[in-house]
Amino acid sequence: MKMQNLFPKVFGLTLLCITIMVVTIFRLSPSLAISTTTPPDQLSAEEVTIAHNSAGGSLYNRLGGYNAIAAVIDDSAEKIFADPLIGKYFIGLSTNSKQRLRELLIAQFCQAAGGPCVYTGRTMKLSHTGIGEGLTNGEFYAFVNDIALALDKNGVKQPEKNQVLEFANSLRDQIVEKL
Numbered sequence: 001m002k003m004q005n006l007f008p009k010v011f012g013l014t015l016l017c018i019t020i021m022v023v024t025i026f027r028l029s030p031s032l033a034i035s036t037t038t039p040p041d042q043l044s045a046e047e048v049t050i051a052h053n054s055a056g057g058s059l060y061n062r063l064g065g066y067n068a069i070a071a072v073i074d075d076s077a078e079k080i081f082a083d084p085l086i087g088k089y090f091i092g093l094s095t096n097s098k099q100r101l102r103e104l105l106i107a108q109f110c111q112a113a114g115g116p117c118v119y120t121g122r123t124m125k126l127s128h129t130g131i132g133e134g135l136t137n138g139e140f141y142a143f144v145n146d147i148a149l150a151l152d153k154n155g156v157k158q159p160e161k162n163q164v165l166e167f168a169n170s171l172r173d174q175i176v177e178k179l
Contacts, residue, residue: 058114062160066110066117072164073105075150085142089131112167124174134177144168 063069077098081090090098110117121127128135147168151161 059160059163060110060113060115063113063156063164066106066115068154069110069113069115070106072147072150072154072156073102073109075153076147077102077105079146079149080143083142083146086139086146109164109167113164124171128175129177135175136178137172137176140172140176 060069063072081087081098093101104119104121107117108119108121111119144165148161148165151164156164
């Protein structure tokens with residue numbers, strides 16, 4: 001009789017210990033939304049600090065929130081896909097692949113601007129290594145210029161535009177392989 005009463009308690013205690021060990025060993029987060037590909041402690045100072053400005057709150061709010069960022073990304077993508085220098089890298093992408101790229105860019109820029117989004121994509125280095133024969137400064141700056149044109153088209157004010165472009169430029173060393 002005593003053994004039958006003891007079994008559920010021992011089983012529960014064992015399960016609790018195993019859970020604690022797994023969480024500790026793998027450093028699992030209670031939130032499944034947190035990216036494991038780009039931990040916050042590995043973000044550069046530029047990526048972390050562009051989100052706030054003492055005059056007006058987060059860049060995310062000053063840009064107009066998620067829909068405004070999505071509109072800029074949509075206009076950027078249109079320009080990037082048609083860009084004579086870098087559009088070649090997107091030829092042959094399916095509609096689904098382009099949609100996934102859109103979602104990743106929105107999340108990345110939204111997170112960098114201090115919004116509620118979480119970027120879950122690969123690191124910039126991993127995502128861009130080996131494209132063509134290595135991306136050049138010229139190709140990178142064509143990308144940044146297309147973003148700048150989209151920011152202008154969407155009426156983003158100069159201080160916010162500068163912060164978005166600073167963020168994009170902070171990624172250059174991770175993306176460019178050939179000078």
